[in-house]
Amino acid sequence: VTLRIAVIGATGVVGREMIDCLQASDLDIADLRLFASPRSRGAELGFRGRALPCEVADELDGEERRAFDYALFAAGSDLSRRLVPTFLAAGVRVIDNASLYRMEAEVPLVVPEINLGAVKAHHQLIANPNCSTIIALMAVAPLQRAAGLRRLIAATYQAASGAGAAGLAELEHNLRQTEEGGSAATEVFGQNLASNLIPWIGPPGAEGEADCEEEQKLRRESRKILGLSDLEVSCTTVRVPVRRTHALALTIETESALAPEEAAALIEAAPGLALDRSRDPREIQTPQKVAGGDLVVVSRLRRAFESSPGLSLFVMGDQIRKGAAQNAVQILVGLAAGH
Numbered sequence: 001v002t003l004r005i006a007v008i009g010a011t012g013v014v015g016r017e018m019i020d021c022l023q024a025s026d027l028d029i030a031d032l033r034l035f036a037s038p039r040s041r042g043a044e045l046g047f048r049g050r051a052l053p054c055e056v057a058d059e060l061d062g063e064e065r066r067a068f069d070y071a072l073f074a075a076g077s078d079l080s081r082r083l084v085p086t087f088l089a090a091g092v093r094v095i096d097n098a099s100l101y102r103m104e105a106e107v108p109l110v111v112p113e114i115n116l117g118a119v120k121a122h123h124q125l126i127a128n129p130n131c132s133t134i135i136a137l138m139a140v141a142p143l144q145r146a147a148g149l150r151r152l153i154a155a156t157y158q159a160a161s162g163a164g165a166a167g168l169a170e171l172e173h174n175l176r177q178t179e180e181g182g183s184a185a186t187e188v189f190g191q192n193l194a195s196n197l198i199p200w201i202g203p204p205g206a207e208g209e210a211d212c213e214e215e216q217k218l219r220r221e222s223r224k225i226l227g228l229s230d231l232e233v234s235c236t237t238v239r240v241p242v243r244r245t246h247a248l249a250l251t252i253e254t255e256s257a258l259a260p261e262e263a264a265a266l267i268e269a270a271p272g273l274a275l276d277r278s279r280d281p282r283e284i285q286t287p288q289k290v291a292g293g294d295l296v297v298v299s300r301l302r303r304a305f306e307s308s309p310g311l312s313l314f315v316m317g318d319q320i321r322k323g324a325a326q327n328a329v330q331i332l333v334g335l336a337a338g339h
């Protein structure tokens with residue numbers, strides 16, 4: 001089958017990487033059209049040896065939309081609210097990176113290694129989960145399948161590019177200012193992130209809750225993806241001065257005991273996961289080493305408690321690749337193969 005695909009938000013950090021993932025895939029793509037804001041009109045991005053111009057998403061008419069089989073959105077919730085319904089009305093299947101539709105009951109929220117089966121033939125809109133949630137659950141799901149899951153406790157170490165091109169630019173600027181002695185930019189992160197960390201990400205959560213929205217996303221989306229509606233999730237999300245690759249320190253309480261060696265074997269056997277057994281700071285995997293790849297790397301795997309079943313682990317993944325672009329393209333590959 002040859003595919004006609006639209007990428008909306010093509011010039012952003014996720015959009016650019018989605019083009020790269022599409023390029024590397026085996027998909028037979030007859031037509032790829034790229035869309036962004038009027039700021040990017042005419043800018044060219046490469047795809048399989050051709051230079052494709054960026055068009056303005058709002059200017060597409062219904063007839064043009066009907067020409068697509070799939071639309072990949074990575075332009076934020078405001079644009080998704082406006083344009084996703086117009087693509088759905090034109091009969092296009094949509095995979096959306098924004099958070100807007102993730103918790104809607106009729107919208108599957110998918111990590112292909114875990115729950116591609118949640119997508120049925122009638123589903124036209126599929127949501128890509130939050131980046132930290134994808135990376136955490138890639139490691140947790142094989143352990144849950146083997147030993148059940150009672151509780152998930154997480155602390156995140158989230159990269160600046162998780163806040164898009166503007167977040168990355170602000171960190172770069174502030175790292176330079178640290179050396180040159182200029183004033184720091186604080187528009188994206190609220191404070192200078194260089195040589196610092198900020199233990200709060202995004203807006204406050206729903207009224208009456210002490211968590212920030214990023215923490216609520218991890219709780220709600222984990223419950224939906226794992227199919228555990230009562231799962232207890234305690235999470236603290238922290239922005240750190242790393243360019244790309246999110247990391248999480250996880251502790252899971254399991255239903256039955258799982259020896260660290262059994263857990264290690266499960267992780268080594270799971271697609272998309274790699275295990276780092278290093279006990280040496282000179283060798284252990286870090287965000288810098290993991291950046292740019294599609295594997296989620298698990299290290300520090302060990303027993304969590306002395307007398308009850310559970311494990312602690314450290315998980316890292318490039319949040320632009322597996323945490324967003326690669327996961328979305330994997331969903332597309334699954335849909336194109338008949339899901």
Ligand SMILES: NC(=O)c1ccc[n+]([C@@H]2O[C@H](COP(=O)([O-])OP(=O)(O)OC[C@H]3O[C@@H](n4cnc5c(N)ncnc54)[C@H](OP(=O)(O)O)[C@@H]3O)[C@@H](O)[C@H]2O)c1
Nearest residue numbers: 009011012013014036037040074075076098162164165324
């Ligand atoms: N960054 C991550 O690690 C990450 C991970 C998971 C999910 N996500 C989600 O993915 C989405 C994209 O994030 P990002 O980090 O790639 O953001 P970004 O770097 O800021 O890119 C945003 C993209 O949206 C386009 N855009 C903005 N306003 C537009 C408008 N009015 N009309 C058309 N296009 C418009 C931008 O075009 P211009 O270049 O022309 O402005 C750009 O292509 C967001 O929903 C985000 O929550 C991001």
